[in-house]
Amino acid sequence: MPERLVVIGGDAAGMAAASQARRLNPNLDIVDLERGTRTSYSACGIPYLVAGDVASPDDLVARTPEEFRREHRIDVRMRHEAMAVDLDARTVEVRSLDHDRTFRLGFDQLMFGTGARPIRPALPGIDGAQVRGVQTLDDGCHLLTQAKEMGCRDVVVVGAGYIGLEMAEAFHRWGARVVLVEAAERPMSRTLDPDMADRVVGQIHRLGIEARFGVGVEGFEAGVVHTAAGPVRADLVVLGLGVAPESTLAEQAGLTLGTRGSISVDRRQAASAPGVWSAGDCAETYNRVSQRRMHVALGTVANKTGRVAGVNIGGGYATFPGVVGTAITKVCGTEVSRTGLSTDEAERAGFQVVSATVETTTVAGYLPNAEPMTAKAIAEKGTGRLLGFQIVGGAGAAKRIDTAATAITAEMTVMDVVELDLAYAPPFSSVWDPVQVAARAVVRQV
Numbered sequence: 289m290p291e292r293l294v295v296i297g298g299d300a301a302g303m304a305a306a307s308q309a310r311r312l313n314p315n316l317d318i319v320d321l322e323r324g325t326r327t328s329y330s331a332c333g334i335p336y337l338v339a340g341d342v343a344s345p346d347d348l349v350a351r352t353p354e355e356f357r358r359e360h361r362i363d364v365r366m367r368h369e370a371m372a373v374d375l376d377a378r379t380v381e382v383r384s385l386d387h388d389r390t391f392r393l394g395f396d397q398l399m400f401g402t403g404a405r406p407i408r409p410a411l412p413g414i415d416g417a418q419v420r421g422v423q424t425l426d427d428g429c430h431l432l433t434q435a436k437e438m439g440c441r442d443v444v445v446v447g448a449g450y451i452g453l454e455m456a457e458a459f460h461r462w463g464a465r466v467v468l469v470e471a472a473e474r475p476m477s478r479t480l481d482p483d484m485a486d487r488v489v490g491q492i493h494r495l496g497i498e499a500r501f502g503v504g505v506e507g508f509e510a511g512v513v514h515t516a517a518g519p520v521r522a523d524l525v526v527l528g529l530g531v532a533p534e535s536t537l538a539e540q541a542g543l544t545l546g547t548r549g550s551i552s553v554d555r556r557q558a559a560s561a562p563g564v565w566s567a568g569d570c571a572e573t574y575n576r577v578s579q580r581r582m583h584v585a586l587g588t589v590a591n592k593t594g595r596v597a598g599v600n601i602g603g604g605y606a607t608f609p610g611v612v613g614t615a616i617t618k619v620c621g622t623e624v625s626r627t628g629l630s631t632d633e634a635e636r637a638g639f640q641v642v643s644a645t646v647e648t649t650t651v652a653g654y655l656p657n658a659e660p661m662t663a664k665a666i667a668e669k670g671t672g673r674l675l676g677f678q679i680v681g682g683a684g685a686a687k688r689i690d691t692a693a694t695a696i697t698a699e700m701t702v703m704d705v706v707e708l709d710l711a712y713a714p715p716f717s718s719v720w721d722p723v724q725v726a727a728r729a730v731v732r733q734v
């Protein structure tokens with residue numbers, strides 16, 4: 289009998305692991321269990337599906353179950369949910385959702401790629417049919433179908449993190465009247481420093497999205513969201529309150545959990561029991577700057593950690609060095625990105641910080657397409673080590689964060705960044721790249 293790998297979850301982390309394991313070990317019997325209807329989809333594309341930029345959910349699928357079966361010999365079982373794991377017996381209890389049948393599947397190695405689930409606080413009416421979270425492509429499709437069938441006019445988005453903002457913009461462009469409700473005083477409050485987050489607010493209002501900051505939600509009823517500032521009409525409510533790792537199954541099986549309930553893993557993505565692995569949104573990761581364990585729910589990390597798990601499962605050797613905290617989004621024409629630590633995160637990690645915020649332009653300021661861009665650099669006092677970087681600006685601004693992410697990974701100082709030989713011509717940049725302009729401003733304070 290060949291060795292069997294059972295993978296739970298059929299998206300980024302699960303299928304990256306399964307594909308890598310197959311590449312390294314052609315003899316492995318690989319079974320993937322996915323309770324939804326699609327594999328290897330881009331959840332990141334859901335806002336663009338809702339907004340109408342993407343014609344069909346199928347366009348967001350990188351590889352179908354048939355392709356995995358045919359090209360990788362992975363036995364993908366759709367609409368099959370893992371209900372329980374017995375680590376001693378080395379079996380998974382599986383429910384076939386379409387046939388109302390339960391059976392046991394033995395494994396030699398087991399991979400948890402179960403992802404995350406939207407946070408649903410215990411508020412009255414939160415389980416109402418009109419209150420939806422968004423995590424999987426199936427969630428995105430249900431949301432759109434529901435909106436169309438109900439002829440939605442009024443959509444309330446709760447939470448102004450990046451998913452909330454992207455969904456608010458998507459429904460606005462879809463044609464709904466959108467109200468964004470956020471308990472914090474500003475959007476992206478866990479991602480950006482307050483001075484940078486304030487720059488996003490104006491853009492949200494300018495587009496015609498009504499945003500209520502500093503307002504908590506108290507409950508939901510059909511057609512209405514009750515907030516601390518009064519009721520808001522809502523045909524549909526989209527939750528953007530962040531996600532929690534989907535680790536219930538792993539916890540019940542007795543695996544060790546870490547930050548925010550994510551599955552504890554080592555550098556090779558091995559969980560706390562032999563032959564058990566985890567990656568993606570359900571697994572814990574490591575921040576290379578703060579040197580602390582953390583939970584990150586991003587597709588970039590899910591693909592990389594899934595690959596590392598797969599290499600190790602297949603008999604190879606790979607490690608995941610951790611993240612520096614890079615993220616990017618676009619809100620109503622304004623690009624936003626960050627990497628490293630925010631000022632607050634850096635201080636909580638024990639650094640004494642200096643920072644500078646500079647106003648610059650996306651391309652040479654004299655060109656007609658130049659748009660304003662704000663860049664903030666955060667460095668360690670004394671050493672000048674670059675700890676964090678944030679950008680808010682027009683078209684072409686945010687992806688410059690990759691320069692800062694690379695510099696932080698290499699543990700460069702702001703003095704090193706100033707000396708980098710970066711590309712310049714007027715249609716691309718000012719003669720001093722905006723990342724270097726911000727770095728120079730910090731050098732004076734180090």
Ligand SMILES: Cc1cc2nc3c(=O)[nH]c(=O)nc-3n(C[C@H](O)[C@H](O)[C@H](O)COP(=O)(O)OP(=O)(O)OC[C@H]3O[C@@H](n4cnc5c(N)ncnc54)[C@H](O)[C@@H]3O)c2cc1C
Pocket residue numbers: 296297298299300301302321322323324330331332333334335368369370371401402403404422423424451534537567568569570585586587588589590616
């Ligand atoms: C609206 C939105 C926008 C996003 N935008 C970005 C972006 O721009 N950039 C970025 O980097 N990231 C983005 N993300 C995050 C990114 O999509 C996730 O980090 C990534 O999908 C995580 O992959 P995963 O495989 O770990 O988990 P998931 O994609 O959540 O997949 C887990 C799968 O496991 C299945 N599953 C769970 N439990 C079981 C079980 N018991 N049995 C069987 N199957 C099970 C689920 O059905 C699901 O299909 C976005 C997410 C959303 C929702």
